[in-house]
Amino acid sequence: MLLRLIFVVVSAFTLGFALLMVTARSLFHSALAMAASFLGVAALYILLEAEFLAGVQILIYVGAIAILIIFAIMLSRGTMRTAEPVVNKQWPFVAVVALSLFGLLAFLVSQVAWPARSAEPMGDPIAALGKAFVGPYVVPFEVASVLLVVAMIGAIIIAREKE
Amino acid sequence: MIPLSWYLVVAAALFSIGVYGVLTRRNAVGVLMGVELMLNAVNLNLVAFWRYVTPTKMTGQVFAIIVITVAAAEAAVGLALVIAAYRTRRTVNVEELDTLKG
Amino acid sequence: MSEIPFSLTWLIPLPPLLAFALIVLFTNPDKKLSARVAIFGVAVSWVLGWWIVLSSVVIPHFGEHAFRLAVHWLPAASSVLTVGVIVDPVTAGMLFMVPFVCLMIFIYSVGYMTFPGHLPQSLNVDGLDPRYSRFFAYISLFAFGMLGLVIAENLLMLFIFWEVMGLCSYLLIGFWFEKPSAYKAGLKAFITTRVGDTIMLAGMVLLYAQSGSLAFADIFSPGNLERLATTTVNVPLFGPTPWATVLAIMIFFGAIGKSAQFPLHVWLPDAMEGPTPVSALIHAATMVSAGVYLMIRMFPLVQAVEHGPALTFIAFIGAFTALFAASIAVAQNDIKRVLAYSTISQLGYMFAALGIGAYVAAVFHLLVHSFFKSLLFLGAGSVIHAMEHGHHATAEHGDAQEGSFDPNDMRNMGGLFRKMPITALTFIAGGLALSGFPIVTAGFWSKDEILADAWINGHSIVFWTLAFAAFLTAFYTGRQIFLVFFGTPRTSAAHHVGESVRSMTYPLIVLAIFAVVGGWVGIPEGFPGLGHILNNPFHHFIASQAEALGIEAAVLPFNPAPVSISILAALGGLALAWTVYGVQPVESRDAPDPLERPLGGLYRVLQNKYYIDEFYAATVIRFTIWLSHLFSRVDRDWIIDPLVNWVGRSGRRLATGLRRLVDEPIIDGLVNGVGSATNASGAFLRLIQTGRVQNYLVVMLLTALMLLALYTTPGS
Numbered sequence: 006m007l008l009r010l011i012f013v014v015v016s017a018f019t020l021g022f023a024l025l026m027v028t029a030r031s032l033f034h035s036a037l038a039m040a041a042s043f044l045g046v047a048a049l050y051i052l053l054e055a056e057f058l059a060g061v062q063i064l065i066y067v068g069a070i071a072i073l074i075i076f077a078i079m080l081s082r083g084t085m086r087t088a089e090p091v092v093n094k095q096w097p098f099v100a101v102v103a104l105s106l107f108g109l110l111a112f113l114v115s116q117v118a119w120p121a122r123s124a125e126p127m128g129d130p131i132a133a134l135g136k137a138f139v140g141p142y143v144v145p146f147e148v149a150s151v152l153l154v155v156a157m158i159g160a161i162i163i164a165r166e167k168e
Numbered sequence: 169m170i171p172l173s174w175y176l177v178v179a180a181a182l183f184s185i186g187v188y189g190v191l192t193r194r195n196a197v198g199v200l201m202g203v204e205l206m207l208n209a210v211n212l213n214l215v216a217f218w219r220y221v222t223p224t225k226m227t228g229q230v231f232a233i234i235v236i237t238v239a240a241a242e243a244a245v246g247l248a249l250v251i252a253a254y255r256t257r258r259t260v261n262v263e264e265l266d267t268l269k270g
Numbered sequence: 271m272s273e274i275p276f277s278l279t280w281l282i283p284l285p286p287l288l289a290f291a292l293i294v295l296f297t298n299p300d301k302k303l304s305a306r307v308a309i310f311g312v313a314v315s316w317v318l319g320w321w322i323v324l325s326s327v328v329i330p331h332f333g334e335h336a337f338r339l340a341v342h343w344l345p346a347a348s349s350v351l352t353v354g355v356i357v358d359p360v361t362a363g364m365l366f367m368v369p370f371v372c373l374m375i376f377i378y379s380v381g382y383m384t385f386p387g388h389l390p391q392s393l394n395v396d397g398l399d400p401r402y403s404r405f406f407a408y409i410s411l412f413a414f415g416m417l418g419l420v421i422a423e424n425l426l427m428l429f430i431f432w433e434v435m436g437l438c439s440y441l442l443i444g445f446w447f448e449k450p451s452a453y454k455a456g457l458k459a460f461i462t463t464r465v466g467d468t469i470m471l472a473g474m475v476l477l478y479a480q481s482g483s484l485a486f487a488d489i490f491s492p493g494n495l496e497r498l499a500t501t502t503v504n505v506p507l508f509g510p511t512p513w514a515t516v517l518a519i520m521i522f523f524g525a526i527g528k529s530a531q532f533p534l535h536v537w538l539p540d541a542m543e544g545p546t547p548v549s550a551l552i553h554a555a556t557m558v559s560a561g562v563y564l565m566i567r568m569f570p571l572v573q574a575v576e577h578g579p580a581l582t583f584i585a586f587i588g589a590f591t592a593l594f595a596a597s598i599a600v601a602q603n604d605i606k607r608v609l610a611y612s613t614i615s616q617l618g619y620m621f622a623a624l625g626i627g628a629y630v631a632a633v634f635h636l637l638v639h640s641f642f643k644s645l646l647f648l649g650a651g652s653v654i655h656a657m658e659h660g661h662h663a664t665a666e667h668g669d670a671q672e673g674s675f676d677p678n679d680m681r682n683m684g685g686l687f688r689k690m691p692i693t694a695l696t697f698i699a700g701g702l703a704l705s706g707f708p709i710v711t712a713g714f715w716s717k718d719e720i721l722a723d724a725w726i727n728g729h730s731i732v733f734w735t736l737a738f739a740a741f742l743t744a745f746y747t748g749r750q751i752f753l754v755f756f757g758t759p760r761t762s763a764a765h766h767v768g769e770s771v772r773s774m775t776y777p778l779i780v781l782a783i784f785a786v787v788g789g790w791v792g793i794p795e796g797f798p799g800l801g802h803i804l805n806n807p808f809h810h811f812i813a814s815q816a817e818a819l820g821i822e823a824a825v826l827p828f829n830p831a832p833v834s835i836s837i838l839a840a841l842g843g844l845a846l847a848w849t850v851y852g853v854q855p856v857e858s859r860d861a862p863d864p865l866e867r868p869l870g871g872l873y874r875v876l877q878n879k880y881y882i883d884e885f886y887a888a889t890v891i892r893f894t895i896w897l898s899h900l901f902s903r904v905d906r907d908w909i910i911d912p913l914v915n916w917v918g919r920s921g922r923r924l925a926t927g928l929r930r931l932v933d934e935p936i937i938d939g940l941v942n943g944v945g946s947a948t949n950a951s952g953a954f955l956r957l958i959q960t961g962r963v964q965n966y967l968v969v970m971l972l973t974a975l976m977l978l979a980l981y982t983t984p985g986s
Contacts (some may be wrong), residue, residue, distance in 0.1 A: 016178045021204055022216040023182055026237050027189035032198060039201050042182075047909075050176070052170070054218045058232055062211075065236055066237040070204060070243045077197050080187035089264050092192040093263060093964060102968065103188040106975055110180035113982055119172040122220055130229075144343045144353065145230070149237045156241030160248035166255075187971065191964050199964075228343065263962055 012052060021047030029089050032078050040071040057131045175216035184207035196253065196260045200246045207239045275325045276337040278684055282318050282365070283417035286312040286372075286410040293407040301396070304403035308410045309376045313418055316369035326362045327807075333359045333815030338487060340423050349482050352841045354423035356486065359815040360566055360633055363421040367637045371555045371644050372413045374777040374952040376658040378548040378648050379405065381773035381963055386447055387658050387677070396735055405445060409551065412438035416556045418565070424485040425474055428564065432528070435557045436463055442552060443544040455540035462537040473520025480513055490570040490819060499574040514574035519583055521568055529561030529617045532591040537881055538614055542678075546651030549606060554613050555644040562620045562636050569629060585625020589735040591618030594880070596742035601865065601876035604678045605650045610748050612704065615739060619720060622732055629725035629821050630812045634792045635716040642703035642713055642785035648778055650699035652770040653754060654678055660766035675763065678755045681859040683764050687755040690769040692733070693757045696782040701751050703785040705744035705842040710801075711788025718836050719792065725832035733832070739841050744843025749851050757855025770888020796828025 023041035029035040043066040050059035138146045183203060188204025211232045218228020254260050289311030321678035326332050339353025357365075384848045385391075393400060416432035422428040445457025479952045480501075481494045496515065502510040525531070530538035541553050552558070565572065565584065572580050592615045599611035616639050622727050624634040657677035676682065687694040691984065703713035717740060724733035758763045769775065792808040796800045808823060850864050866873050875881070 011169055012174060016174075018177065020181050023185045023211065026201060027185055027193070027198075032195055032233070035198060035201060042205070043208065046182075046212060049175070049212060050215055053215050054230060055215050055219065055232075058211075058215060058229055061233060061236060064206070066204070070240060073243055073247055074197060076203060077200075077250055079180055080251055081197070081260045090265070093194050095964065095968060096192040099188055099191040099968060102971060102975065103184045105181055105190075106182035106187060106971070109695050109975065109978060109982070110183070111177050112172050114176045114180065116176070116982075119176075120200065121171075122169065122218060122223070123225060130226075133233060134226050134229055134233075135266075137230055142226075142230050142344060144341065145234055147236075149234050152241055153237060156244050161243040164246070164248035164251045191968055191971070262964060265963075 008052070012049075015045055015048045015052065019049065032091075033075070036071060036074050036078060039074070040067050043067050043071070056128070057134060172216060172220040175212060179209045179212040179216070181211065182206075192259050194263055196250045196262050196265070197247070199262060200243065203246075204239060204243065206241075207235060211235050233251070271875065274358050275322045277339065277652075278318065279322060279337070279357050279421055280339070282315050282322075282369070283414045283588075285314040285517060286413035287418065290407050290410040290414065293403055293410065296406075301398050301953040303499060305376075305380050306881065307381070308406035309373070311410055312372045312376050313414050315413065316373045316604045319365040319369040319417075322357060323362045323366045326357060326359070327811060331814045332362070332811065333813070333818045335359075335501070336815065336818070337571070338423060340485065346645050351426060352424060352485055352972060353427060354485075354543060355421040356423040357421065359812045360563075361420055363633055363637050364563060364810065367417055367640050368420055368556055369413070371640055371781075372409075373550045374385070374643060374781055375405075375547050375555075375648065376409065376413075378774050379409065379545075381771040382547055382651055382655060383545065384655075386446055388446060390753065397618075400466040401445070405442075405545070408438055408445070409548070412442070412552060412557070412591070416560065419560055423487075424483075424742075425477070426484045427488070428567070429471070429474060432524070432560065432564075434466070435552070435560065436460065436467070436528075439449040439463075439541070439552050439557055443541045445544055445548065451540075452543040454804060455537075455543040459537040462534055463527040465521045466525070466534055469520050470524025470527075473517050473523070476513075476520070477517050479903065492820070495570060495574045498571070500623040512575050512578070513598050514571055515578050515580045518568065518574075518580035521567060521571075522580070522584055522587075525561030525564050525621075526587065527561075529558050529621070529644060530614050531561075531587050532594055532617060533882070535591065535614050536886065539607050539610040539879070542604070544605065544611050546647060546654060549610070550627070550644040550651065551649030553610065554647050555640040557638050558613060558617060559620075559640060562617060562624070562632065565621065565624050565630070565635070566633060569624065573821065574629065581625050581627065583625070585732055588618045588621025588623070588625055589732045591615065591823060592622060592739040593735050593742070594618075596739045596746065598879050599746045600742060600878055601869075601873055603680050603863075604676075605653060605680050605683075605750065605754065606647070606678055609646055611745065612646075612746070615743065616643065617703075619717070619736060619739070621721040622736060623690070623723065626724050626727060626729045626732055627822060628720055628727075629816050630809050630823050631716070631719040631723050633812050633961075634643070636807060638703075638712040638716040638785075638788050638792075639789050641781055642700045642711075645696060645700035645778060645781035645785050645957050647702060648774070648781065648912055649693050649700060652690065652774050652778065653683065653686060653697075653767075655770055655774070656686070656693075656767035657683065657763055660763040660767070663766040664762045675761075678764070679859075680750065681856070682761045683754045684754070684757045684760040684855065686759070686764065686767060689764075689767045692769060693778060696775075696778040697755070698751055699782040701747045701783050703789075705747040705844055706740055706836060706842070708837045708840060710786060710854045712785055712787070714836070714840065715789035715792050717796075718833060719794065720837050722794070722826055722832045723831060724828050726829055728770050737835055738835060741839040741843045744840045747845050748844045748847025752851035753856065756852060758857070760856070760859040788981070794828060795825060795835075798828070889921040890985070 019042050022045065024040045026035050026042060028037040029038060043062065047059040047062040048068070050062055113153070170214030180199075183229060186202045186207075186209060189191055189205060190199050191202075193199050214228045214232045214235070219225075222228065253265060257265065259265070277966060279745060281446065286308070289308045290309050297307055299306045299741060308970055324403065329335075336358030337352065338356050340352040343353045344351040369420055383402050385394045385397055389400070399405060412435060415431045415438060419431035419435065422431060440456045440460040443459050443919050444453040447453040447456075476674055477489065480498060481489055483489065498514040498517065498900050501515055502512050505511045527534045538553060542549055544553070572584065595611045595615035597606050599615065602608045602611060616635070620635050620639070622947045654677045661675050661677060699711075703711040705719045706714045713984050721733060721736060722738070724730075724736060724874065790804060791806075793800050793804060793806055794809075796805045806825070809823075813823040813825075855865075856864065863873070869876075878884075
């Protein structure tokens, strides 16, 4: 029962900040709300006993990506006049569509008899994860690292000042 | 014990909020933030399914980490594009970036 | 058998990829160095490739123990996706042809990619194309795609490389994007092939769902094929059809797009806007034949249902395209477009061969055709290049008489034989191979094998269609040779041409040798006198694979009837071309084509390619644009007027929609005809293209939502 209470609080925190993120007038506030929401997702990972992933989530999302976004906001600051609305004209329509998307997904989730937790993870999940990465998943792992290098080089070339 | 469906509903809500952000924000950085939210929702699903359906295999977590990697790459390239667009067009308003208009 | 060279197969595509990266990242500013890097990369692939080919041909019955190497890529739900390589006789044949032709064309490009004529001469700094390095980077990436496709061990990998080539093709067709016709041709190629690729991808997904794997070895296991052939699926209009038939036809659509078969052939002639080495490499020798290669690979699936509709369909499309494209080629004046339609026609030959079960003959014609068609394109490029220079020379002398000069137009040429003998001789060698000149040329042996197969197995419709197409082929080839190289020069530009540089002529000579001797490995054993000199090693090599896959590939008995008909068609076509264009050469560039009078209206229909492009513009394209216009109106009205007057207006909108749906297309179409339709579609297009990504995305999301709702409705 206590677990469920914690879950509800954490989810409310996550979704609340997510909503704040998409509605805030200031983009900077948006970015902060996003970081908070990501923190909530990390807490959900801990509830799911994926501690390593929670750490990764905080390091990469709350750390790196949030910082990157704040940098981008500051570098492109002053382009949006504050008098203008922060959302486009189609927002009421999109709100309806997004709500129906959520409704449909929630309805689908409620229609299925989901399994309860069947087994516990064996041994040390972090060690198992490490072994998985150098075992059956070694090719995706390597491909992901190549992708990162390519993305870094690409980002530098795109964003670099042309002389 | 928390039912699996609770996680799925939270993830669905997070995804829908992300969709709303992507489709309505006028600032390109705001759009990117919405995309990140959607990716997080997907990850939440992956991890929840891993824990409840196949906790003995690491597939779910592995995929989640790969999604995070791709998201990091996407954020880097996306923000570089924003900077480049800002430099050449002096705007990050996606409604003004409409050279695709025929 | 020695495993060493085979286990190195996976290295073959990598040097060009490395060259691509090196050029893009480092050597980009130095044009000469970039060209050298690209050539070195593909040369390494060539050496590796031929090493593997040589090690495989010495193994008797190689097809029964083909080499396969696969590692796990991605464990998916219940199966594992793999990456790996496969070397079997068909792969070996492709590895013989692809890297070698690539190398020749790379070398040729060094001389060809000089400063293009459509740019202002003030930009000319070193006489080379401003994007010289980029060109070599792109063709290196292309070589990577093609080599990867050839050795791919599963359908998914094949598809990935297939798309890499599609991208390169798009980039290279639009390489001179300053010309609007060039970038439009690039888009047209990309979008047209996309139609086929989408159906193919859907077919792959279904195939994966049905057999649980995309590896060729798993798909073609006898048990799986048996299951696919016996379980049926209910296809609308056609009733229960075996899975194997459905899947084979869906995958064949990918080949229709890539190999420019009817009805998706429209992109290939326009693709000639690209630089000529690209036309030779991508749109004649390698990429377009990848469609044929795909169907050769998938052949066990195609014939899983014996004498099934999949085979008939492929044979029909192939034979029809062969004749259709050959007839168009007769009336074209652009030297490259004649060759483009000829390529479409020859690819049709290969599909027809597959459709009648002539597996070995299809492989043979694929390889031989690549050699002589790339030779013809490079020869045409050499002519065009010379004509451009001739034009510049005339312009400098001040007697520029032509307002707009088209160096591709054969009516501007004539009498080039004496000015550029090497190009002329090699072009004629290629032309004779294409028209199937008996005994000496490679084209004769490969074409003859297809015709013999059709005759002996009793496919008389296919046989006569192909025989008539062969006659037309010989005729238009003869027409081209006489118009370009014989008679007297018809413009001052043609007076001032000279032989091309050595980096262009040497590849021509090498390819010409292959266009002649390449066919000798496949002389039928029963052929009187010649058959027992070599004993048809090619047939035995490929047939060992066919037998291992359970494909009928027996040595056919010799039959003089198809051979003599084939000889008659080739010589008859050439002779007719000689009487029409050779005896009395066309004198001036404005004179009407000698065919115009006897053929009358038919000539105009052929010259306009049966009006297929206009037909598509008036039907498919106009309908699509109009439909999206309707959607966008609905969408925009919602956005501007947020949900307030929605109910009130929807009735009116429905009326508008109906008016546009029923009234305007019919009235417009009847009254104003096709002309105004083109105009109107342009105006429509401008309206829907708001250019705002978010508007597009909403439509996408709505569609996904509707599909989701549709599939989850109880009872469906």
